[in-house]
Amino acid sequence: QVQLVESGGGLVQAGGSLRLSCAASGLTFSRYAMGWFRQAPGKEREFVAGISWSGGRTFYVDFVKGRFTISRDNARNTVYLQMNSLKPEDTAVYYCAARLSVYSSDSRLYDYWGQGTQVTVSS
Numbered sequence: 001q002v003q004l005v006e007s008g009g010g011l012v013q014a015g016g017s018l019r020l021s022c023a024a025s026g027l028t029f030s031r032y033a034m035g036w037f038r039q040a041p042g043k044e045r046e047f048v049a050g051i052s053w054s055g056g057r058t059f060y061v062d063f064v065k066g067r068f069t070i071s072r073d074n075a076r077n078t079v080y081l082q083m084n085s086l087k088p089e090d091t092a093v094y095y096c097a098a099r100l101s102v103y104s105s106d107s108r109l110y111d112y113w114g115q116g117t118q119v120t121v122s123s
Helices: none
Strands: 003-007 010-013 018-025 033-039 046-051 058-060 068-073 078-083 092-099 117-122
Touching: 003 092, 018 033, 018 092, 018 117, 033 068, 033 078, 046 068, 046 078, 058 068, 078 092
Parallel strands: 010 117
Antiparallel strands: 003 018, 018 078, 033 046, 033 092, 046 058, 068 078, 092 117
16 A cells, blocks of 8 residues: 655745655655645645656746755655745645656556645744
């Protein structure tokens, strides 16, 4: 049974930082591209960042470039999202997802999802 478990969310003031983690089990983690998505209340889920199976390639949506960093540790079956210079508009539930292929910004192409972790940024 595949499980993706996010952690690290919380309440932070604008300008602060958080590091999200997503621990995977039940799959050969190193074969999967990973993505981080987020969903704010009343909005659709949106892509934030993606990383290739090896970690050698990363991709970010424009509004997080220079602030967020995605990384992975295949020995620990974990993907991370370091979030700096947080803004109130970053408030959302953050999800990690796994895809047995190259990473994509299309949420429909991912095979497995975590349950999400809440990030709240106060102004």
